[in-house]
Amino acid sequence: MIKKLLLASTFTLVSAIVMAQSFNIGVRAGLNYGTFRGPLEESINEEYGVSGGFHFGLNYAQNLSDIFSIRLEVLYIQNGSKQSFGGEGTESFYKIPIPNGSDVVERGQLDFDLDISNAYISFPLTAHLDVTEKIELSAGAYVSMLVGPTATGLQKFESTQNPDQIIFRQSLDYKYNSDVAGEGQAIGRSPRIIVDGVIVALPKFAGAYYQFNEKRASAMNFLDYGLVIGASYNINRGFYFGLRADIGLADITNNDMDISRSELGENDTFIYKDDKDTHFGIQASFGFRF
Helix, strand or coil: CHHHHHHHHHHHHHHHHHHHCCEEEEEEEEEEEEEEECCCCHHHCCEEECEEEEEEEEEEEEECCCCEEEEEEEEEEEEEEEEEECCCCCCEEEEECCCCCCCEEEEEEEEEEEEEEEEEEEEEEEEEEECCCCEEEEEEEEEEEEEEEEEEEEEEEEECCCCCCCEEEEEEEEECCCCCCCCEECCCCCCEEEECCEEEECCCEECCCCCCCCCCCCCECCEEEEEEEEEEEECCCCEEEEEEEEEECCCCECCCCCEEEEEECHHHCEEECCCCCEEEEEEEEEEEEC
16 A cells, blocks of 8 residues: 555656646748858958848757746758959959969959858757747857858959950859869860960869869868847747847858958968958748647
8 A cells, every 4th residue: 555655656746747847849940041241352342242041940948937948959051141242443363273384363353253051050049038928039049060061153354464365254163161272163165265375274163262272171160159039929839930130259261261352462372361250140930839
């Protein structure tokens, strides 16, 4: 009899503890829009614009009271930015690799447009407060690990030194992790120019490090981290719609490969910039709590 009472009491106590520790498992997915923020080269009209992507993932929420909870998420997310520079009256350069010879640096107008899309596995940790039955506010921090940095775009160059012989358009296809120095793809008709009397066939698609003699590192840093603030609207007990802002604090571009596009050093060497580019993004999501 005593054993039965002890077993019943233990079962009741454990059941009460489990019921008191309320939690939710959920999913969240949607679209996000991001950009980079950092110093710009005004002499060539450099700008960062907004690039789109998507996100999806799972989350676990521990409810500490009826109106307050802590949530941990695992997300796949595309964060990026558009980057452009050039235009009338600007001067940049293009380093042309010459077969069986030294590189030739041509100065001229380089019109450059790039859409960067960096894929991350992100781990946001946020605190959530129900201010009404329908509206929830949240704040916290995130850490993200880069798994797939890519970019596509187009550049047009016209030499001011040899405008009749060096003028071309070139597509950009960047795979930051796997591209190597001096690499490009000649798919389709490649642009041909004349440099010092030599016909040079440029790759139709330039890689991320085509103009580099060596790849010191990937152009994008592996780790990003920052702050998170957001709000959501509960459609019903399960579904909700939310908006969230990511405010990056880490430098996401690698200074070992971040060069000036307006200036060159002695003997036409690259000038590597010592600056900080951070991420800022907005997420619009639909979510469901189980």
